[in-house]
Amino acid sequence: MKEGSLEAPTRHPLDWRNPDFYDPAKVEKELERVFEICHGCRRCVNLCTAFPTLFDLVDASSTMEVDGVAKRDFAKVVDQCYLCDMCYMTKCPYVPPHPWNVDFPHLMLRAKAVKFKNGEAKLRDKLLTSTDAIGKLAAIPVVAQTVNFMNRNALARSAMQGILGVHKDRELPPYSPSRFRRSFRKSTPFRVQDGKLTPGKVAIFSTCYMNYNEPGMGHDLLAVLDHNQIPYEVVEQEACCGMPKLELGDLQSVDKLKQRNIPVLAKYAKDGFAILTPVPSCTLMFKQELPLMYPDDPDTLAVRDAMFDPFEYFVSRKKDNLLKTDFKRGLGKVSYHIPCHSRVQNMGQKTRELLEAIPGTTVKTVERCAGHDGTWGVKEEYFANSMKIGRPVFRQMAEGPDGAPDYVSSDCPIAGRHIMQGMGADAGTAQKAHPLTLLRKAYEG
Secondary structure (H helix, E strand, O other): OOOOOOOOOOOOOOOOOOHHHHOHHHHHHHHHHHHHHHHHHOOOOOOOOHHHHHHHHHHOOOOOOHHHOOHHHHHHHHHHOOOOOHHHHHHOOOOOOOOOOOOHHHHHHHHHHHHHHOOOOOHHHHHHOOHHHHHHHHOOOOHHHHHHHHHHOHHHHHHHHHHHOEOOOOOOOOOOOOOHHHHOOOOOOOOOOOOOOOOOOEEEOOOHHHHHOOHHHHHHHHHHHHHOOOOEEEOOOOOOOOHHHHHHOOHHHHHHHHHHHHHHHHHHHHOOOEEEOOOHHHHHHHHHHHHHHOOOOHHHHHHHHHEEOHHHHHHHHHHOOOOOOOOOOOOEEEEEEOOHHHHOOOOOOHHHHHHHOOOOEEEEEEOOOOOOOOOHHHEOOOHHHHHHHHHHHHHHHHHOOOOOOOEEEEOOHHHHHHHHHHHHHHHOOOEEOOHHHHHHHHHHO
């Protein structure tokens, strides 16, 4: 393979059960090897803050090479990586099958796993990544209102920053006292119409965020399925997909969550359901990360093959001539952001494609990392970097298509909230709305 060739990158399975995976000396050696390659290339300098951190360390060293960087400082680079995968997918010319075999995100994941195994993870990080546990508590009626009030209170937020290290200026998503899984409407028993590209029935994995924070986007998804006469089921039992724990390096917790989710989801996959998850990180977890951790597990692979992003599914239904296009209203000007974890799925710009099919709708697409990540951007030490990374996105989203936008939208609801915060007064009168909400508006008028 030549540098810059058009061969598709391939991802090696994650050898996380091998004791060598956690050997600090071997991880340090591999970090030094890959950092040397990155230092000689520097194509990824504008992607995030991990690479500038590395290059600053090199440039400030006595040798101005990687061998002059103190090994303990390698952790500074690892901590800046939030596993967006954009270096692997869009920039690095040395990913496999190139013989240099560079997979920067999975090397960072390996280093994070060593850190976690050695007991170096903060209590805050363990709490923030326990999304199911926090959600079950915070979404209790009365408790939800109290938590939401405290999250908006300056004194409480200052105390939270001092105690937990959650930045006081980060706007946090509210908790809903009405969970999605307790309030969804059961499907009408429509006739199943399979297409060449799509199963005609859907199973919904609702995700922690949709269940506890924004159940409205879940109801919007069900309304769109109902409008298109697609029968659906909400999966009978679910736990967190495991992405937050993966990003922490807590692979044992990922394994426990996999053992709870995959047997349930595999039944739906084998029964001919398309499985939809409305949060890109959760979709990616089942499409890529779990299959790389369990490459020989047939149930995991069955779930992978049945898993769809909602708009990937809807566009495929449209190609099957099974999606209704009886839109009753245009959406005007939409500034639409593609999250990194949507781009990594290699499915194309399906959300943009469907929104542009709505008459009276103009879409400006921003294809750049917004810099939040799941929990990374809420932390005291990374908040400023998160806003810095997102600055070009904030500016482009505010410009909109042909002037200020009517809607600001992202498939990742956390990214959408982060973008609105970063836009500030430049958002003008624009409303934040998830693409599923926009699609429902277009159908219902």
